[in-house]
Amino acid sequence: MKVLTGGTLGKAPDALYFLRGHEAGVQALAFSAYNSTTTLASGDANGEIRIWDLDRRRASHTFDAHAGKGVLSITGYEANDYRLVSQGRDESVKIWDLHGAQHAVVGWITTGAIDFCRADYLPSHKWVATTCAMPGDLKIWDTSTKREMCTLQAPTSDASGQERVIELGGSGLPTDSPPRKHTDASDSLGMGSGSTGGGRGMCMSVRLFLHPLTQRPMALAGYEDGSVHLHDIGERKAVCYTKPHSEPVMTLDIATDATGFTTGSVDNIAYQVSLKLKGDGKASMKGKLTYEMPTPGINDILIRQDKKIVVTGGWDGNVRIFSYRKGTPLCVLSRHRDSVQTLASYNCVGSGWLLAAGSKDRNISLWSVYND
Numbered sequence: 001m002k003v004l005t006g007g008t009l010g011k012a013p014d015a016l017y018f019l020r021g022h023e024a025g026v027q028a029l030a031f032s033a034y035n036s037t038t039t040l041a042s043g044d045a046n047g048e049i050r051i052w053d054l055d056r057r058r059a060s061h062t063f064d065a066h067a068g069k070g071v072l073s074i075t076g077y078e079a080n081d082y083r084l085v086s087q088g089r090d091e092s093v094k095i096w097d098l099h100g101a102q103h104a105v106v107g108w109i110t111t112g113a114i115d116f117c118r119a120d121y122l123p124s125h126k127w128v129a130t131t132c133a134m135p136g137d138l139k140i141w142d143t144s145t146k147r148e149m150c151t152l153q154a155p156t157s158d159a160s161g162q163e164r165v166i167e168l169g170g171s172g173l174p175t176d177s178p179p180r181k182h183t184d185a186s187d188s189l190g191m192g193s194g195s196t197g198g199g200r201g202m203c204m205s206v207r208l209f210l211h212p213l214t215q216r217p218m219a220l221a222g223y224e225d226g227s228v229h230l231h232d233i234g235e236r237k238a239v240c241y242t243k244p245h246s247e248p249v250m251t252l253d254i255a256t257d258a259t260g261f262t263t264g265s266v267d268n269i270a271y272q273v274s275l276k277l278k279g280d281g282k283a284s285m286k287g288k289l290t291y292e293m294p295t296p297g298i299n300d301i302l303i304r305q306d307k308k309i310v311v312t313g314g315w316d317g318n319v320r321i322f323s324y325r326k327g328t329p330l331c332v333l334s335r336h337r338d339s340v341q342t343l344a345s346y347n348c349v350g351s352g353w354l355l356a357a358g359s360k361d362r363n364i365s366l367w368s369v370y371n372d
Contacts, residue, residue, distance in 0.1 A: 009329055009330065009331055009332060010330055010331045011331065012331045012332055012333050012334065013331075013333075013367065013368070013369055015333070015335050015365045015366060015367055016354075016366040016367060016368055017057060017365075017366055018335075018363050018364065018365055018366070019040070019042070019052055019057065019363070019364040019366070020362070020363050020364075021050060021059060021062075022042065022044045022046075022048065022050065022362045022363075022364075023044070023046060023048070023362065024044040024045035024046040024048070024070075024362060025044060025045045025338070025339075025341060025358075025359065025360035025361070025362055026042050026043070026044050026341060026342060026358030026359060026360075026362060026363070026364055027043055027044060027045055027070055027071055027072065027341050027342055027358065028041075028042065028043035028071045028072060028073050028074040028086075028087075028118070028342050028358070029041070029042050029043075029074065029342045029343065029344035029356050029357075029358045029364070030074040030075060030077040030084065030344055031077070031344050031345070031346035031354070031356070032077040032078065032079050032082075032084075033079045034079050034082045034098075037053060037054075037055055038054045038055070038346065038348050038354075039051055039052060039053060039054060039060070040052040040054055040344070040356055040364070041074045041077050041084055042074075042358060042364055043065065043070075043071025043072075043073075043074050043086060044070070044071060044362070045070040045071075046064075046068060046070065047064050047065055047066035047067060047068045047069045047070060047071055047088055047089075047090070048062065048063070048064055048065065048071070049061070049062070049063055049065040049071060049074070049084075049086060049096075050062050051098060052364075054366075060101075061098060061101070061103050063103050065086050065088060065094060065096070066086070066088025066089065066090045066092065066094070067088075067090055069088045069089035069090040070088065070089040071086055071087070071088055071089075072087045072088060072089060072116065072117075072118050072119070073086070073087040073118035073119045073120075074086050074087075075087070075119055075120055075121035075128065076095070076121035076123065076126070076128065076143065078123065081097075082097070082098045082099055083095060083096060083097055083098065083106070084096050084098065085119070085121055085128055085143060087111075087118065087119040087128075087130065089114075091110060091111055091112055091113060091114060092108060092109065092110055092111065093108075093109040093111060093119060093128055093130060093141070093143075094107065094108055094109075095107030095108075095143050107143055107146050108146065109128070109130075109141050109143070109146055111130045111131065111132055111139065112132050112133035113130055113131040113132050113133065114133075115131055115135075115202050115203075115204075116204070117130070117131045117202070117203050117204050117205060117206060118205065118206075119206075120206050120207050120208045121143075121208065122208040122209070122210070122217060124210060124217075125142070125217060126142060126143045126144050127140050127141065127142055127143070127149060127208065127217065128140075128141050128143055129141075129206045129208050129219055131202065131203050132151070134151075135154070135199075135201065135202050136153070136154025136199060136200055136201060136202055136203055136223065136224075137151055137152065137153050137154055137203070138151070138152040138203055138206060138219060138221060138231070139151050139152075140152070140217075140219075140233055149233075150233065150236055151236070152219060152221070152231045152233065152236060152238075153236075154199060154200050154203065154223070155200055155223075155227075155229050155238045155241065156199060156200070199225075200223035200224060200225050200227055200229075201223055201224025201225050201248070202223070202224045202248075203221050203222070203223055203224075204222050204223060204224055204248045204249050204250055205221070205222040205249055205250060205251050205252045205263075206219055206220065206221045206222070206252075207219070207220045207221075207252060207253060207254045207261070208220075208233075209254055209258055210258075211258070211277055212257060212258050212277065213277060213278070213279040214279060214281070216232060216233070216234055216281075217233040217234065218230060218231065218232060218233060218239075218258075219231040219233055220252060220254055220261060222248075222249025222250075222251075222252045222263060223248070223249060224248045224249075225243070225248075226243050226244065226245030226246050226247055226248065226249060226265065227241055227242065227243040227245075227249070228241060228242055228243070228244065228249055228252065228261070228263060228273070228285075229241040230275070230283055230285070232281065235281075239281070239282070239283045240283045240284055240285055241285070242273055242285040242286075242287070244263050244269075244271040244273065244287070245263065245265040245267065245269070245271070246267075247265045247266045247267050248265060248266065249263050249264075249265055250264055250265050250266060250298060250299065251263070251264045251298060251299060251300050251301045252264070252301065253301050253302045253303045254275070254303070255303050255307050255324075256303075256305050256307070257307070258275060258277060259274065259275060259276075260272060260273060260274045260275050260288065260303075261273055261275060261303075262301050262303055262310050262324075263301070264298025264299070264300070264301040264312060265298060266296060266297055266298075267296050267297075268292060268293045268294070268295060268296040268297070268298075269290050269291070269292055269293070270290065270291050270293070270298060270301060270310070270312055270322075271287070271289075271290050272287075272288040272289050272290070272310070272324070272327065273285050273286065273287055273288055274286045274287075274288045289326075289327040290327070291322055291327045291329065293312070293314065293320060295314065295315065295316040295318075296315065297314055297315025297316070297339070298312050298313070298314055298315075299313050299314065299315065299339060299340060299341045299342070300312070300313040300340070300341065300342050300343045301313075301343070302343050302344075302345060303324060304324070304345060304353065305345075305347060307324050307325070308323070308324055308325070308370065309321050309322065309323060309324055309330065309369075309370055310322055310323075310324045311343055311345070311355060312343075313339075313340030313341065313342065313343045313357055314339070314340055315339045316339075317334070317336040317337060317338055317339060317340055317359065317361070318332050318333065318334050318336075318340065319332070319333035319334075319336075319340055319343070319355075319357050319365075319367075320332050320333075321333070321369060321370070330370070331369070333357070333365070333367060333369075335365050336357065336359040336361050336363065336365065337359070337361040338359055338360035338361040339359065339360040340357050340358070340359050340360075341358055341359060341360055342357070342358040343355070343356065343357055343358075344356045344358075351368070352368055352371035353368070353369070353370070353371055354366060354367070354368060355367040355368075355369060
């Protein structure tokens with residue numbers, strides 16, 4: 001595993017512009033397009049959601065989405081039907097219809113979750129993943145029917161305290177492999193280190209995606225003990241895992257081709273992990289590289305669609321950009337006065353890749369970087 005602790009930074013570009021108007025810290029962002037207009041949805045700590053028309057740089061919709069409780073995530077913001085899925089600290093997920101100048105709730109799911117794990121959305125199935133009242137468990141909901149599809153239980157350790165790697169055999173049925181011991185840091189990221197009490201703690205982050213070979217729905221989940229587990233949703237089983245952090249996995253993102261993912265925590269290390277998925281249901285993870293930042297705390301992380309860069313939003317108010325393949329730092333975007341809490345990106349026709357950063361300072365910055 002390659003560790004990078006420094007490098008020559010390039011000159012940071014200026015922000016394109018800022019969006020101001022929120023009266024509390026911005027905690028959630030999502031891009032979309034409707035009627036050829038690029039829009040950005042933002043949610044803040046007071047439960048307010050704003051829909052920004054980026055051509056006019058003004059909010060076209062402003063509404064209290066979660067009765068004054070903070071917005072944790074905005075997902076499922078689809079251009080074809082102009083709806084979004086919001087998750088709030090009021091233990092609910094809501095589906096909104098944004099047609100015209102009005103906004104209307106067309107669906108409501110009560111999750112029972114009181115933690116800070118951001119929900120994620122699978123557009124192909126219109127499913128959303130959330131935590132629930134049972135610590136560590138994930139629930140998969142169908143936003144079309146507002147019904148629970150299944151529960152993914154938190155992975156546990158075996159009686160010896162070692163992690164049990166669960167793989168799916170060729171028949172599609174789960175088969176337990178023997179416990180694995182971690183002996184070489186270059187071979188994996190802390191694999192085999194079980195947490196005391198046999199549990200992983202709360203689920204802190206999740207991403208839904210389709211298996212590129214089988215099109216099976218999968219969930220990649222980060223836990224309080226620093227581990228990351230891959231779940232096969234159809235089998236309701238964990239497939240494989242790694243443990244990159246000793247602290248909670250606060251954020252993670254998976255590459256669009258599902259060949260790797262990145263993680264961030266309360267420490268100052270971002271990890272890149274390769275992910276190998278096979279058609280017979282088996283999978284494996286292997287540590288690729290890390291990058292050590294000068295200050296601790298990563299709130300959000302994203303991999304650009306072309307897998308050229310990775311972006312982090314940190315407690316120090318900086319947006320850091322580094323190479324996905326090499327891990328080398330590229331530049332630092334320093335225009336926020338407080339913690340950067342959320343990131344979003346979008347490929348705009350004619351204007352290239354846009355990056356948005358939402359901060360506790362109540363502002364949103366828009367950037368055009370590495371579009372050459």
